[in-house]
Structure formats: structure tokens, C-alpha cells
Amino acid sequence: MNRIPTMAELAAEGRQPEVLFWVGCAGSFDDRAQRVTRAFAELLQSAGVDFAILGQEESCTGDPARRAGNEFLFQMLAQQNVAVLNMYEVKKIVTACPHCFNTLKNEYPVLGGNYEVVHHTQFLLQLLKEGRLKVEGGSFKGKKITYHDSCYLGRVNGEYEAPRALLEALDADLVEMKRCRTNGLCCGAGGAQMWKEDEPGDKRINVERAEEALETGASVVASNCPFCLTMISDGVKAKDKQDEVMVYDLAELILNNGAR
Amino acid sequence: MIQPIVFIVVTITAFGLAFVQYKRIRRNVLLGQDEAIEGPSSERWRNMLLVAFGQKKMFKNWIPAIFHLFIYVAFLLTQIELIEILVDGATGHHRIFAEPLGGFYTFLISFIEILSLLAFVATIIFLARRNLLKVPRFHKPEMKGWPFKDANLILYGEILLIIGIFSMNGADMVLQSMGAEGYHQTGAFAVSSWLGPTLFGGLDAGTLMVIERFGWWLHVLVVYAFLNYLPISKHLHILLAFPNTYFARLTPRGQMKNMPEIQKEVAAMMNPEAAPSSTESQEETMPVFGASDVFHLSWRDLLAAYTCTECGRCTAECPANITGKKLSPRKIMMDVRDRMEEVSKNIDSKDPKFFPESPQTMLPNKLGYDDGKNLFDYISREEIHACTTCNACVEACPVLINPLDIILQLRRYEILVESSGPSDWLPLFNSLENSQSAWAMSTPRDAWNQ
Structure with missing residues (x-):
């Protein structure tokens, strides 16, 4: 896997990727899930997908906080994420975590975050169908x-x-x-x-x-x-x-x- | 004639008593919070037609679905016959629709008879399933006592109803064949044309007339008893399944209800300049953070609690319950209903002790009601902490009840109002607050990307 550019780096070059790869906390920190993150990134790279990550600008989507009942914490994380995503004018997000997927897709629109969100299995299937993979x-x-x-x-x-x-x-x-x-x-x-x-x-x-x-x-x-x-x-x-x-x-x- | 007078008095009494009861249920449902009905009504009608009327979700498991369908369709169609019974009863006629409808009448009653017979078979099978087969979901702890009796009672009622229908029609068939006066020819009914002679053949006209009247009155009285029994029974679902499916939320399943007050407060914290001045944002009523009692739940959740028929499909699918945890989504719905009934009784007592000058509860309600109890006297913390929010209960419910919504409201109260909750979650909350990630790590978030 080659190093993946961050949104900030691309923005500095005045570029915007085709899709943002939302990594999530598990994909970032958990040893086992990191291997999935790298595998998926490698597939994206071999398919020639133009993508980036948020890197250290990404926060937890707030799913566990909200479902535990901690709405304050959820709102803090979610609003911060929406601000970052909107700043980069993100249109499309792919993620390998169904919890991030659900929150980004279903819970951010009411907070002003409207994106096309796809799960990595859907994205991979599309790449296969298009013959890119x-x-x-x-x-x-x-x-x-x-x-x-x-x-x-x-x-x-x-x-x-x-x-x-x-x-x-x-x-x-x-x-x-x-x-x-x-x-x-x-x-x-x-x-x-x-x-x-x-x-x-x-x-x-x-x-x-x-x-x-x-x-x-x-x-x-x-x-x-x-x-x-x-x-x-x-x-x-x-x-x-x-x-x-x-x-x-x-x-x-x-x-x-x-x-x- | 004395019969029409007795009938009219009995009918008015039955409907009068029922009216009082259903009014009380409506009042109780409206104890809940207002919640706007959003989304297109075409989709709501579709839900009601497919899920309540068409029983779409029942057919996930087709054996109980078929038998349930027999009872349900028989119940629906018997109500057509009830129209005739009401008219006959009040006017002193006998089978007033027989002549004008002619052959169609024979067909209609025959159809009802066949369905009644199927419903009879289904009822026997359901009684056996509940009492002999020991289907696990019928024997969970929350089903002990009244709920179990309630389930059987309605099945016995169903049998009485069917006995009424066939005594009435069977005796009538024999009387018709004898050419008894006042029993005009209706044509042969599908079941009672052979069941009647088999059971009552050879009896004299006087006895047959008594049997016919006995069947007729039994039918009427069982229906009136049903009407008044429903409000205290799980069988209220036969009525409320329709509004409950119509009013079911159309928002995506994965979208938890947003809390605009907290959204605004956090937005103001993050961007103080854009925040409205404090005088503008003064709310008249205190916002409700989650729920500790029925008053803080949405009226839809309360309607759902009255709609629940305690079938336990939710509990049978709940991963926590399957692995022996205390949580049972069905019990959550039953607890909400029981609590509503308790509050309702106390409100109706008008006892001033339930309306203290200064309520002790942390989340007051608009009535000023406080009996020193709340939903947590019914639902333990252990139960709500066991939920994985997997939505299996939501998926399983044949009438679109959402127990998860209530569990999450209780969790919100626990965290936001009481600042309690499982201590295991403290490191999670701390990490989310301090490092915006679910685990506190010393490495940066993108260390894997090197």
C-alpha cells in the first residue's frame, strides 16, 4: 500500500478526490481492523480510484456516544465532523465500518451534512462491475x-x-x-x-x-x-x-x- | 315485544361502557409528548394496508400466519353479520337481509361459516400451542400470571362465539326444513346445513327456537364482551394495529431521533458568535432529555404499548434475551403499558397526593403529576444496558412497534439527566471528549498510513 494523501494535502494542491475514505476509530486504531483498512486502501489503489483520507482531522462519528445515550458528546463529534466535511466540500464518502456508514448516511443530514455515503462492500462491487477491479x-x-x-x-x-x-x-x-x-x-x-x-x-x-x-x-x-x-x-x-x-x-x- | 327493548338496552350499555374505556385509552396515549407526523400519507396508507390489513410481516413464519389469518378474516367478516344482528335485534325482524340479498346472502353466510370453522380449528391449534407445545416465547418470565391467562381467555371467547354462530344457524336450518313460521328459506348454508341436522335433527320446533335464540344472544353478548374486554387486554391489537402501522415513523431505521435543544446548545458552544442571544433562546417549557416516565415518551410509543399483543417475536429474536440476559423487548412494551395504566388510575382518582405542590421528579410533566414512581420502577437498568441496538426487535414486530426507541430514550435520561449509566462507558466518553476517538491512544489516528 502506498501512502494515502489527506484531504488537506490535496486541498493545498487545489485538488479534490473522487471519494473520501472514512477510516473510523476501529480502522485507525485496532490492530486487526487496521489490516482491513490497508487491504481496502490497496484495492482502491490498484483499481486506480482517486481517493483521500481526513487523517488527523477525522473524529469518531459519534455512533457509540449517541447509542449509549450521550447526546451532548454525539453532537460535539458530529458537528465537528460535518464542519470538516463541508469545509472540504466532500460529495462522496466510502467507509469500511457500517456504524460510521449509518451515522454519516442517516444522522448527519439533519445536522447539515449531506453526502453520498457508500459501504466498502458496495463500492468494491461497483469496481468489479465496472471492470476496474x-x-x-x-x-x-x-x-x-x-x-x-x-x-x-x-x-x-x-x-x-x-x-x-x-x-x-x-x-x-x-x-x-x-x-x-x-x-x-x-x-x-x-x-x-x-x-x-x-x-x-x-x-x-x-x-x-x-x-x-x-x-x-x-x-x-x-x-x-x-x-x-x-x-x-x-x-x-x-x-x-x-x-x-x-x-x-x-x-x-x-x-x-x-x-x- | 320485549326482546328488541332488552336488546337496545344491552347494546346501549355495552357501547356506552366501551366508549368510556376507549376514551380513557386515548387520553392515556396523549399523556405522551407531541410528535409531528412526517412523511407522505401515501406511504402510511401503504404500510397500514400491507402490514395491518395484509399481515405482511406475519408471513415471515407462515404456519402461525395462516392460522392467525383464519381467525382474523373470520373476525372481520363476522362483523358484516353483526350489522344484520344489530338491525334484527333493534327491529324484531329475523334475518332481515335474507330476502333482499337472495342468493348472495346464502353465499355470504356460507363464506362466514367456512371461515368460522377454520377459525375454530385455528383456535384449538393456538390453545394447544400455548398450553401443550410450550413455544418458548409464550413462557418467558413476563408472561406469568395475567398475560398468560389473557391469551387463553380470548381463545375461549373465540370458541364461545363460534358455538353461538353454529347454534344459531344450525337450529335455523332445521327450523327452515320443518317449514316453521317466520323462518324464511335462505338456501343451504355451507356448514350448518349439515351440522344443524346432525346436532339438532329430531328436536321439536320449540326447543329449536330456544337454541336459535340462545345462539343469537350468545353471539351478540360475546361480541359486546369482546368490545369491553379489549381495552384491558393484549387483544387491543385488533383495533390499534391499524393506527399504529399508519403512524409508524417513516424515518430511516438507523436514524435516532435528533435532540434539537442539544444540537443548538452544542452549536452555540462551538461557534459563540453565531449563537442567538440568551433572551431569544429562552424556552417556555423545560426540554425533555430522554425519558424516565410515560409522559416523556412520544405518544406514538404509548400507542405502540397499547398495540402490543405480547406475541414475543421481538424477544425471540433479541440477541440479549437469546443469551440469557434480562432484557426482553416485549417486557419493555408491557411495562410501558402497565405504568400508563397505573398513572391513569391515579389521575382518575383525582387524589391531590398525586399532584403535589412541588414535584420531586427530575423531569416534571405538564399535569404536575408525581406519584414518586417512574418507568425505572418497572424496567431495570440491567435491561436497558443489555441492548445492542441491533434492531432485531424492530424487524420482528408484525405491527411496526419500535421497542428500541423507548430503550434509547431511557438511556438518554440516565446519561443526560442522572449522569449515571454503566461505569465501563466512562473511559469511552472521556476518550471521545478528549481525543475524539473511541479509544485513547498514544499514536496518531493515521499512524497506519505511513
Whole structure:
């Protein structure tokens, strides 16, 4: 991956990119999610997409604060982000995080932030359709892969097809879990649960979900969200299956398949 | 004739009592906050037709959906028959529509009979499902006691109604075949033309007339009992599913309700020069930050609570509930309704102790009502903290109820008014406030881009 320019650097040259890549906190700081960030950036670069990041001018979208109930904090973060995005006259945003995706798409317009927001799985599918990105190699051909619908891409924003179309492009053998699409079970991280201990119960939600994934007999679990990625990986680890079953983001699968 | 007089008195009493009850429900729903109805009405009508009338969301699971449809359609169509019953009852006629409608009357009643038979089968299956099969969602802790009884009671009522219809029609069929006076020929009804002779064949005309009247009165009285039972029962959904689907929010699911007061305050903080002077922004009423009681929820949430039929599809899909946490979205809706009923009873008592000079509650309401309790006496913190905001409950509800909205309002109250909430969230809030990121890190945000 080559270094990605920031919006500020491009603005200094009087340039504006085709699309802004919104990285998000997980994609920026979490070790595992950083790998997804780099994989996606590498795909964008190989497809010749003209894109930039905000770099240190990016803040949390405010999703966890708002869902925890902390509206003050949400408003502070959101208004600051809207100010930055509007300053650069951003038109189109792509992000690999469904929580950022949802907040940017559905919650910023009322605060004066109107952008075309796409999720990275949608963007990658479009690149494939346009022929800017090609899937060759076929290292996943016939391999059993199961797909986990994240709540905020699936149920909340109704996107079930783009990620599955990507798996189809990989020629993978998609096996669905018992609960999928509109009934997909949450990984347990949403609503700011990522930052707190579970309430008392019989089981962790991510373990329940990992068990469903393991039941399919798939060797790869595909995800589209950095939080799901962590939760399901931890769930698979809790079942001591981390050596047999890998959890990947779709961008990583496309990249590892040898997309050029 | 004494019958029409008795009928008119009974009818006026039943409707009068029902009117008082439904008026109370309307009053209770309007205890909530005003919320404008936004979005095109064409989309609302579409929702009502597809989801309430067409039961679109029920068909996610088609076995209960089919049986529910039998009961529902039978219920709807029986109301056509009720028009005749009302006219007959008040005027002393017998089957007043039979002659003018002719063959269509035979068809209509036959259709109702077939549906009633299907509804009977469905009712038996539902009773078995609830009491013998132990479907987990019918046996969660919140279903203990009255809710469980309530569910069975209406099914028993349904059976009574069907017994009424078939005694009435069956006896009539036999009387017609005997050429009894006053029982004009209606043509053979699909079910009672064979069920009547099978059950009542060989009885004398006098007995048959008593059976016919018994069936007729049973039908009327069960319908009037239903009407008055609905307001205290989960079965209110048969009426409220229609307004609830019509008024359901059309905003994107992922959009939490904005809080304009906080938006303005933060905007003023970030840009003090652009802020309106303090005198201009003086609000007359104190803004509501989240909800601790039914008064602070939107009237739509309160309408939803009355609409909930406690089917538990939400709870069966809730990841927290599935993994043994206390949270049950259905219980949230039931708690809101129970709290509303408590407040309603206290308001109606007009006892001055519920309207103290200086309310103790942190979020007062326009009535000045304060009984020292609120929704948190019904819903524990543990419940609202367990929610992942995954929207599974919202997706699952067949009548477009949104339990998540209520959970989030309670969370807002906890954080914004009480400054409490899970202590685990403090580092998150601190990090967001100080470094604008969800984790406090020593490396810069774009360290990965080197």
C-alpha cells in the first residue's frame, strides 16, 4: 500500500478526490481492523480510484456516544465532523465500518451534512462491475464460506446483496447460517456494548454467533464490520477453533484472492 | 315485544361502557409528548394496508400466519353479520337481509361459516400451542400470571362465539326444513346445513327456537364482551394495529431521533458568535432529555404499548434475551403499558397526593403529576444496558412497534439527566471528549498510513 494523501494535502494542491475514505476509530486504531483498512486502501489503489483520507482531522462519528445515550458528546463529534466535511466540500464518502456508514448516511443530514455515503462492500462491487477491479487467482474457489450480516449494514440499512455478490465473484461456496439476512444475529458489539462488559446472562452473544458460524462447517467467516470481526474472532477463539476457522473482512478476501 | 327493548338496552350499555374505556385509552396515549407526523400519507396508507390489513410481516413464519389469518378474516367478516344482528335485534325482524340479498346472502353466510370453522380449528391449534407445545416465547418470565391467562381467555371467547354462530344457524336450518313460521328459506348454508341436522335433527320446533335464540344472544353478548374486554387486554391489537402501522415513523431505521435543544446548545458552544442571544433562546417549557416516565415518551410509543399483543417475536429474536440476559423487548412494551395504566388510575382518582405542590421528579410533566414512581420502577437498568441496538426487535414486530426507541430514550435520561449509566462507558466518553476517538491512544489516528 502506498501512502494515502489527506484531504488537506490535496486541498493545498487545489485538488479534490473522487471519494473520501472514512477510516473510523476501529480502522485507525485496532490492530486487526487496521489490516482491513490497508487491504481496502490497496484495492482502491490498484483499481486506480482517486481517493483521500481526513487523517488527523477525522473524529469518531459519534455512533457509540449517541447509542449509549450521550447526546451532548454525539453532537460535539458530529458537528465537528460535518464542519470538516463541508469545509472540504466532500460529495462522496466510502467507509469500511457500517456504524460510521449509518451515522454519516442517516444522522448527519439533519445536522447539515449531506453526502453520498457508500459501504466498502458496495463500492468494491461497483469496481468489479465496472471492470476496474478484477478477481483472479480463485484461491477461494469452491471453499465453504459463511457470511455474517452486520446489523447496521443489513437490518438497519437493508444491504444484504452486495457482500454476497462479492462472495459470488470469488466463486466461493456460500453457506448461510441459521439466522441470516433480516434475521441475522448481532455479534454483540453494537449500541456501545463494545466498550462494556456483558450484562449477566448465560452466554456471550459473540459466542452464540460463532457457534452458528461453526455449525455451517465453513472454514472462513466473512464479515463487513470491524466490530463484528473482533467479536466473531473472539467467539471462534472461545470455541478453540481459531486454527481451523478464519474470520476475514470481505476486502481482505478480495485482496487475498489476487485482485488486480 | 320485549326482546328488541332488552336488546337496545344491552347494546346501549355495552357501547356506552366501551366508549368510556376507549376514551380513557386515548387520553392515556396523549399523556405522551407531541410528535409531528412526517412523511407522505401515501406511504402510511401503504404500510397500514400491507402490514395491518395484509399481515405482511406475519408471513415471515407462515404456519402461525395462516392460522392467525383464519381467525382474523373470520373476525372481520363476522362483523358484516353483526350489522344484520344489530338491525334484527333493534327491529324484531329475523334475518332481515335474507330476502333482499337472495342468493348472495346464502353465499355470504356460507363464506362466514367456512371461515368460522377454520377459525375454530385455528383456535384449538393456538390453545394447544400455548398450553401443550410450550413455544418458548409464550413462557418467558413476563408472561406469568395475567398475560398468560389473557391469551387463553380470548381463545375461549373465540370458541364461545363460534358455538353461538353454529347454534344459531344450525337450529335455523332445521327450523327452515320443518317449514316453521317466520323462518324464511335462505338456501343451504355451507356448514350448518349439515351440522344443524346432525346436532339438532329430531328436536321439536320449540326447543329449536330456544337454541336459535340462545345462539343469537350468545353471539351478540360475546361480541359486546369482546368490545369491553379489549381495552384491558393484549387483544387491543385488533383495533390499534391499524393506527399504529399508519403512524409508524417513516424515518430511516438507523436514524435516532435528533435532540434539537442539544444540537443548538452544542452549536452555540462551538461557534459563540453565531449563537442567538440568551433572551431569544429562552424556552417556555423545560426540554425533555430522554425519558424516565410515560409522559416523556412520544405518544406514538404509548400507542405502540397499547398495540402490543405480547406475541414475543421481538424477544425471540433479541440477541440479549437469546443469551440469557434480562432484557426482553416485549417486557419493555408491557411495562410501558402497565405504568400508563397505573398513572391513569391515579389521575382518575383525582387524589391531590398525586399532584403535589412541588414535584420531586427530575423531569416534571405538564399535569404536575408525581406519584414518586417512574418507568425505572418497572424496567431495570440491567435491561436497558443489555441492548445492542441491533434492531432485531424492530424487524420482528408484525405491527411496526419500535421497542428500541423507548430503550434509547431511557438511556438518554440516565446519561443526560442522572449522569449515571454503566461505569465501563466512562473511559469511552472521556476518550471521545478528549481525543475524539473511541479509544485513547498514544499514536496518531493515521499512524497506519505511513
